[in-house]
Amino acid sequence: MILGIDMGGTHIDGAAIEKGVLLASVKHQVNRDDYFLSIWQCLEELIYQTGRRDITRIHLSTTICTNAIVEGQVSEVGLVLQTGPGLKWPFERMGDTVVYLSGSVDHRGKVVRDLDMEELRRARGRLLASQAGALSVVCKFSTRNPVFEQRIRDYFEDSYDDITMGHTLSGKLNFPRRVQTAYLNAAVSRTFRLFAGHMREALEREGIRAPVFVLKADGGTIDFTSALRKPVETILSGPAASFMGMHALSEADRSDRVLLDIGGTTTDLFFLVDGVPVFEPLGIEIDGRKTLVRAIFSQSVGIGGDSRVFFDNGKLQIGPRRLGFAVAFGGDAVTPTDALVYLNKMEGKYPGKSRRALEALASENDLSAGQLADLIVTRMCGRIREEIDRILQRLNASPVYTIEELLRDRMIRPRAVEVIGGPAKALAGYLEKALSMPVFCPAHHAIANAIGAALAKPTVEVHMIADTERKTVSIPELGIYQPIDRQYTQKRAEQFALSEVRKAGASLGLTEAQTEPEIVESSCFNMVQGYGGGMEKNIRVKAQIRPGLLYKLERDEV
């Protein structure tokens, strides 16, 4: 039995699932004074409802770190940066105390200039005198060669509990994002460690030995031990949980799809390509900080079931503000929900009041209530369509770097839409018309997030480089920097990447079949050392656990 728990801003959902069958579910308000208690109560209730204690895994999507960041309840962080030559970003605004060190490595990972130990000594003096309780060490091109980050970490190891090294967080190139990611990681380390401690104690007390996994923004999970090293991975997992839930509840196929989550104020849009989620190109943004934390691509539109409907100079407007509930549910302002109630597509608590409010707004604008209701619903679906088209245009224009890809011109062309949220069923018919695509409304959408958390599978993504001149193969994400010989080939590189991904999957409790290791990108560049020089190879492989679900929820049985 897998337990999935999703803690959102207001609600916490829980689901117990076994072999694709939903055994129990829970939905509560979040206790904002004690997040841990909220989670623990949810867990206890699932155990009580199922009457079982044979838990195989516990999957948690938590806002612990997200809230800490947004509310500013984080540790002060000292940033130790080796910026090398290049663009001068406002790094001093990225940490609480920032020190710069000279020395650099280049794009190949070759050391250009060494550290200055005297400078390092002075930096330590400044940091120790500051309030910084955690440290982040980030060097330009550190993913290519982490030697300076490691040496600086060693130098500070005795003075700090939480030291984050930039290269451990992502293999992607983007120095300013690496700095931001490392800052956040250090900033929430203590918060997450405390939470994890509470959780472990409580589980031990109850005699539950199930491993705990934490949901990430990319819809995957990581184990508690990894999360303690990379707590930043746990931020903003909410949209991922809802996406994974919809994915779990939707038709099983590998087509292109749009997923819509229609809430009260906003509608969230997600995309599946060949059955795999579309990710943010670089990483998620939180609190004005752009990171390298991989995340499922999602876009919010300021239009939902409770959006305020009004006329501005004779023009119908919907949202982006929400004034409260729909009139049909005790509010004061007309909303799309009221239009749907009027059209007999959904039931309201106060249908009479809702009808009168709609009629009043209609007559003020020389329309019949029926006309207005139609107009609202059509306009709402039209807005969603416009947004989908806009996003598709952008996604389809993503940069490509090979002639093969440019000529193939792989366009995302959604074949169907999955919708969840309050007005989902009522809107389905209208959406179908507006989008010219079949629209499906999965069941159990009220606890979709918990189901998503429960069924999410661990993800690992690796960026590997093998350089036969430097005689090194590196996988920053796994901390691998190993020697290779000059005869190393692209094929060997791919096999190595796959085997490392497989190993990582196994250590996260996946079977070989569940891991589905795959090569995402692979290229091999001849390096010619001037004219008549020897030929060396620069091999680049990106591999991953195929993102997705442990398994789909069985539709017929739920």
Place this chain on the structure above:
Amino acid sequence: MKAANRLGLILFPAFDWAISPTHPEREERLLYTQDQLLEEGIEDIEGVEFFNPGIASDRDINRVHFCYPGAESLVTESHRIAAGGVMRAFDAVLSGETDKSFALVRPPGHHAQRVVYGDRGFCIVNIEAVGLEYARQKYGDMRVAIVDTDCHHGDGTEDIYWNDPDTLYISFHQDGRTLYPGTGPVEDLGGPGAYGYNVNIPLPPHTGDAGFLYVLENVVMPILDEYKPALIINSAGQDNHYTDPLTNMNFSAQGYAALNERLNPDIAVLEGGYSIQGALPYVNTGIVLAMAGLDYSGVCEPDYHLGKWTQPEQVTRQVQQIARHVIALWQSREELSARVIAGLETVTRRRRVYYDTAGIMEYQVQEFNVCHACPGISTVRSKNDRGASMIGVTIPRNACHACREEGYRRFEVMKGQGAKKIYLQDRSQDEYFVSSS
């Protein structure tokens, strides 16, 4: 971080294409440039946008070149995409999507001339010219200056715009007596319709930052101020760099960035540059930042030490002398032009063109009609040592009625003259014809 100028980047490294596995023009060429740009966080600068290249059609290529036996067989996808990248760069700026654009594409194009039998200097299609002529048909004619900062003389671009007064071509290059392709003396000033609008600035080996910036300030900027182009294009070859394996100059990334800031081009197009680890990442980053109006002072090559690449005293004197010569010619271009074409109905130019990459020798005669109402039609008769022969007639964009008629008449007449292919390039009506015998 926000760019002062909105900049469109067409970064297309063509990671799956090479002339041959060890050729300088191979897959690896822009690998480290891309690494450097990504590591600097270029993707996160507000106002810097990335665009994919388009693909140039046969028509886009025939607008500029006489391809033998034809564009469809001679021009591969890689060349069409490089040219298509430049077309996208023009679209970005002329449609107002961005203020400026930089096409970081490969292979380059500035050695591709009007007639194309194959590859020379790694070029088959003149990507700037294809982009520019596409833009002129789409957005209307405009006065344009192409400033070529590649270390090699851009003999292809010079040839294509030789007789076009609305396209000022200025080339900085290492003196042709010391480097491929050997052309580009100060005295080559253009055809009768555009005499003085081809400006060659051959520089001595070891010219450094000071020399380039001196020429820019004292020759190029004054000429541009007078010419007042609607658009400035930088044909940006990065091989004046002190680490370039094919050349002998002392230019640095800081120098390139400063040049770009001062020149302030609307569009830059990557040309040559084969120091792919030591120069390209830094020079390209410097140019991107300069174009975006951002601080580039932190961009520096790993082995750059101030003083080491300063140009010798003697070079400084030579550069100043050349600059004086060039500017004097520019200032007297009208008198010179009048003298050169006085009493002539046509001006003839004989050339031998060697295709170093393809190993072909071409012999050609170009004939320019002198017209006082328009730049006049031109005819090129060419044959090569592989037995090919062709004649091409070009009607300029702004041809007068009489010249247009004459162009069509000549196309018919040429059909009987035994050449294997006869081409008509009517840029005035954007129509292109070919006839085989």
